[in-house]
Amino acid sequence: MLAVRDGNLDCMGELFERHHGPLFGYLSKLTGNRTAAEDISQIVFQRMLKYRHTYRDQGSFTAWMYHLARRCASDHFRKTSSSPVAVDPSSLEEHEDTERRADESAASSDDHALLHRALGRLDRDDREVLLLSRLQELSFAEVAGILECSVGAARVRSHRALRTLRDHYFKLQKETSL
């Protein structure tokens, strides 16, 4: 990123190749919506380009990227909370429904689908800290930097989120096995 900051934009392509997959995965699980995740990923790289002059060689690039991603995701949630949301059909199974769908038990038998649904039931803050600390393999110090809290608070929040996820996951497992 230092090279990008100094005007070597070819390196931006390399950064994209290296990081867009994990970034998209994070945003996809955070929003539960692939289209939104792609849009936000695009905005993140757009901002990296636009604000490259502000990049400082402090901490890791990954942490900086997720810091940007968090802000872009917040903008997304702020906008979608005040306007109608276009739902990605592929994510419909993650939305709770009081009417049991005919194919629900088949879909729910898939462990991944269950976990997706359990993740979807977490508060956004819990989902965010868990995805960053576990799936993105960031240290708690990096997570704390991204979430702008202390290392201890990041650790506690992550483990609290894990316990909540466990509760939802096993509850869903129990429900679908009935």
Added chain:
Amino acid sequence: MNCETCRERIAELADGKLDPKTAASLRAHMDGCPECARELETLVRTLEALDSVPADAPSHRLRASVMGQIETEKLTLKSEAEWAAALRAGAAPAPARRGPWVPISLVLQLLGACALVVVGFALGERTADQHQLADLRARVDTMGQIVEQSVLQNRTAGDRLETVMTAAEVRKPDERVIDGLINSMAFDPSVNVRLNALNALYTHSGQEVVRAGVAACLPRETNPLVQVSMIDFLVASKAREASPELQKLAGDEHADTDVRESARRAVELL
């Protein structure tokens, strides 16, 4: 070790982030405590399920659009370099899209006056007392009304947005461009134009006049989206001098909830 202490640390053990000594102590407790052992097992199974979720892959649309942005930026840099070289050679071509901010000379004077007020605010922030600052803000408000009524309404929002976007592309803008961006952010009736002007100012947040301009405009801004963006800007640029305004906003019952919360967080961060 009792169950309560064990439960407090058990998630860290499942996560593999506990030091060996404490981990051994927890395991020793669990040898004789099936409930805690069960707790660990469910957490480990949850983590295994979480880790086994296949990574999502984006469509080709993402790569195409980002690579397109990079290429566009490279072309912009190249054309700027060529333009600079031409300038040095004494044969500078006219830039393609750099029109005047506004067409009337009187308007330019008005905008210049606005910029002076903002500069006055920047310089006064360190030395003036609260009375003087209040006076400066009042002058910003008055000037804003004049500009809104006499100038900006005469141009379409699209034209004004294009002017802002053009200014944002200038890599080393002079004072007039910066002043124009501050004025657009402060007084333009279009939220979109104000937001884009604010975004364009991010790269110049190192300038005191820019930070002071955003801080001075925050109290008169009414759109929550722009307010939150301004607050983000002040935090990102570490504008500690804006703390009193942010504190005021955090306690303003009439302000939007998100804005109050953002202001409250900003005060903590600054």
